[in-house]
Amino acid sequence: MHTHSKVALLTAALLAVSSTFALAADKKVAFVPQIIGIPYFDAMEAGGKEAAAKFGVDFIYQGPVDTNPVDQMQIVQNLIDQGVNAVAVSVLDASSIAPVVEAAKAKHVALFTSDSDAPRSGRALYVAQATDEGLGDAIIDEMVKRVGEDAKVGIVSGEATASNLNAWIGFMQARAKAKYPKLKLLEPQFAGGTAQRAAQIATDLMTANPDLKGLIGVASTTCPGVGQAIETASKIGKVIGTGYCSPNTARAYLKSGSFGYSVLWDPKELGYLTVWAGKQLIDGKEIPATTTPEGMSHPVTYDAKTGVLLLGEPAVFTAQNVDNYKF
């Protein structure tokens, strides 16, 4: 056979195969994290895959390589164009989805947020790990338990432009002002996206404030930075480190004592719940105020007014229980 005809046949076959796939397509649920390559979002991906298998949908996981909202939006737009039925986004900020909300509605794509919200953008709902307020409160309360009410605590955040991180910081400050007026919460410092900068800033904060009793790392990249800084400065026990860190990242520092505790939720569960929520939206099912999705071990709550689907309370990890978790 001539090469020419072989190529033609191959092309035809491929076209036929791909269109068959198009016909027999399952419903698709996608999740777009803030950035790929981070254990936290990897865990969400794992949870999403598990839920997809359970609920009979296809799961797509696509994210930008840097915290650029335009890149994130490009991915969201693309998914909408592809005809994915439900798209969940952990938004870097509202501008990541604001321009595409209309397009999504026009194409009957359920666009919703998960892990990080854009409240006034017209998203279908928000799958929240815990309330932002709950997260801010938990980390401050646990810190005060360990360092007392009359202490100085520093905050090291990641990107200054991440709206969810700033929301948590805001609630930390509000909690401190309302409940612990003697607590001195320093102005947050921003380390960008590397552990190196986080370590350097944490070290400088400890130097500038020798009476510093606690350090809170807000972004997941700041966790190893803060933990290592406390160890390197030989301040284990004198400064309590903490952050919204995954057990895997925090384990070494919880065991060494530089971290006193870590506040998080189970991102795998969050990913699972996200896909479940996507399925509900696709099927047009109303979500009741309290329900236990199939395969989950505890109930979740839904507030129809704000559109917030809440996973539950934040969890606190310590050196004692950290080995029970593998993410």
Added chain:
Amino acid sequence: MTPRVSPILAILGLMWVVVVAGLAVLKPAAFALSTVTAVLQFSTILALVALGQALVIVCGGAGIDISVGGMVSLAVVLAMLLVNAGLPGASLPVLCLALGLALGLVNGFLVTRLKLLPLIATLGTFYVYSGTAVALTGGAAQAGVPGFLLPWGRGAVGGLPLPFLTLALPLFVAAGVLLHATSWGRWIYGMGFNERSARLVGIPVDRVRLAAYGASGTLAGCAALVSLAWLGGGRPNIGQNLELTSLTATMLGGIGIFGGKGGVFGVLAAVLLLVTLQTGLLELNVNTVWQVGIVGTILVIVLLIDNLALIRRTS
């Protein structure tokens, strides 16, 4: 002296055919008008910035502008701060352009008056501009974009996004005309090709270069306006990475890094190719990190091929 059209354009064309054909085979569903609209939409900001970068590089003298991203970010932030502080919302477009022009002229001044090497001058302004944009706002996005801009920023006519149609495309045409049909264009290519001779012949090298940096700034201001109108908010780090991507696009587009070579339509083609490639890879659900790697590889390969062609031509 007409600039030689480099084989890069041919290579670009070939790559585009490959990308489109690959997509046709692997995912024919991607061929919809909405894809074209999306590609053009996402190309607009990069296209504007890459055009500015191209003008600066073509002028020669080791010209480069690493601060383009910073100019976009700072223009966005300052424009929004001014509007929120009381200036009329209708002045936002003018503000963006004026701010961009001013920031660009600072670069031009540093390069032409202080004779700083462009790499260094724009590195310094990169740090100052991008840092100031984030520091002034504490990282918070600036809300309050006047409502009249959004329909323009998000609208489309016949599948072609309005910002691309009404801003980017005309500017590219204007730049093309400038470079190929006016004496300014001849001066620019002359300067880029051999600055000493250009000066000897009486070309006002410094003035043209200053204008080029000013143009780069103004185009950054245009990009800032587009981002505000499109996203509906001012994000202080919107320009992040634009310096690298605009440089990649201009190199891919056939602009010689030494200056004096290349045309703006190559740049537009390169931008469209890059965004089409991105979109295509997304359609195929290829991990986004591969994009970064693929673009880097393409850059190296395209330049290798160009060099080979050059060697063959001159041997």
Added chain:
Amino acid sequence: MRAFLQRFGEREALLALGCIVSGLVFSILSPYFATADNLLTIARNSTELLLIGLGMTLLFGIGGIDVSVGTVLGLASIGIGRLLEAGVAPALAALAGPIAGLALGVITAFVVIFGRIPAIVATLGLLGVYRAGIFLALGGSWLSGLPVGLTNLLAARIVGVPVSVLVIALAYCAVFVAVRLTPFGAHLLAIGNSEARARLAGIGVRRVQVAAFVISGGLCGLAASFYVATYRNVEMTIGATLALEAVAAVVLGGTAVTGGRISLLGTALGVILLRLLQNGLLLVGVPSLWQPVVTGILLLLTLGAEALSGRLPLQRLRPSAVGAAWRGGVR
């Protein structure tokens, strides 16, 4: 010649003065600046940049540049990290850094010199490739809580002096000797001055260029060993800011971007000044977000001031220098 040396020495003196003055100002404004611990912190923060800057200085010397140095550090760090996780002895794992760096330097050299692609563009492309490589090598997640064996090894002191200080001093001395006292150095600077003339003079241009890129890669790999020891974490964004910081530091130090004139002492002082400022600003309460702005202003002020006082004849664009600066290969 004396005038040249005089001008040459002035930038280093300016930087040293800058360090001292800033140090004094910070000491006055913050009681915690001038403590042994804090100065040690500044030194520790400078380690990677000192080594990467050294390599960048050599590259500037031949009129080249490498914007992928952060990713080279990243890839080397992954190698070291994986070895540590696998239980390899820290000393061996530490050696893996420079070895990986040298290997990557060879690749970079290959693309730039044999591909005849201008260094800035070639390394821009490689930046993307290496960044993707980091993601692939990490398997999408991070290396966290790496074993402390390496940390302890490199934090040890020999005769009271930290190992890191010794290694850096050794590196700088080695390069200094190579540049000042061997033909390599003379050839390097000659190529930076004018590649065509160097070739005519019979210098093995390619050999020297390759050597510069390979050495730079090796230094990045060495920096990776220290990075892993200090931070014990390798994430995907590792090294993102290092390339431009290195360029800024080297430029501050008086090395000419166009090639032909380098200053090792200047680079070291430039790095220290940058890190000192970052540390001091935070101590006196300037929010961290303003640090990049200070870096930029410092850069512009230093070079602008020198330009205004008319002391930068060698930085002015000479037609041949311009050509040499941007050429990674022959035209």
